[in-house]
Amino acid sequence: MKAKRLPLVYPTASFAGLLFVLGTMWYAASSQNSPAVYLLLFALTAVFLVSIPHTLINLAGVRVALESAQPAFAGQEVSLPVEISNSSRATRHGIELALSGSNRDRERIDYIPADKAARMTLRFPARRRGEHEIGALRLTSVYPLGFIRVSKKFASAQTYIVYPKPEGDLQLPSNGTSIPRNSLQAEIGEGDDFAGVRAYVSGESQRHIDWKAVARGQPLMTKQFAAEREGFVHLDFSALRFANVEERLSQLALWVIEAERARRPYGLRLPGTEIRPAVGQVHFHQCLRALSLFQVGMPGSA
Secondary structure (H helix, E strand, C coil), X not given: CCECCCCEEEECHHHXXXXXXXXXXXXXXXXXXXXXXXXXXXXXXXXXXXXXXXXXXXXXXXXXXXXXCCCXXXXXXEEEEEEEEECCCCCEXXXXXXXXXXXXXXXXXXXXXXXXXXXXXXXXXXXXXXEEEEEXXXXXXXXXXXXXXXXXXXXXXXXXXXXXXXXXXXXXXXXXECCCHHHHHHHCCCCCCEEEEEECCCCCCHHHECHHHHHCCCCCEXXXXXXXXXXXXXXXXXXXXXXXXXXXXXXXXXXXXXXXHCCCCEEEEECCEEEEEECCHHHHXXXXXXXXXXXXXXXXXX
16 A cells, blocks of 8 residues: 555644743753753753654655455454555664544554564454445554654555344244255255254265265165254345334344354345355355345335
């Protein structure tokens, strides 16, 4: 990422304290005509002036690179991996990274050696569901004395997803439907709970045949999983009786989590969108993403 504009420089609260101290020393030196106080006054002023260029160049050659932010649920934190590289020939010290406009959610790196990079994770709250732009990031530094602050902004068009906050009834809806055997074999995975065996039906996938039993001379049997025994469940937006759309989405998000945890195939129905029953992480995030991007005002969403 390239800097959005030239670095900004402005005084800190400590600068006001420094001015007060220097003013007090000047008054004491002039009223008492004390060479020692004058010497101390000039020494402190010189140190302050020398620190200014060090502060100004502390962010020179520093670049920011973003990685993909993992989806988060509303009310949690978004974790954004960031790499800060130093292409200069000098070590950079005391660099802070934050989202532009936020003073609370910031991370600090004490130093970055020359031609090296440092990694950090910037965390900030996921306040509402949907797809959001990260926007601008801000690097700041007050090194070495903290009297002035230099700041550089880096623009980013990268986005992140916030899923609806899962809330509501934990009990899955009782609309389970039996699954055709041929269809189920493509949906369940190796991680589903084993629930016994049943007779093999011609035309089924041979993936779940109990070959050990066949080797012992027994007839063809197919391994049965808990998902097959319980059937799949439809998670239907229109079937919910909540007046508030966000309450419906929160309930559906909770059911998606519970169905995935139980390894029970689940499908999702939203106005204008239908996702067929399945299980697995790809299906899990596909359903949550659909809930996250759901727009109020679509037909049937009221």
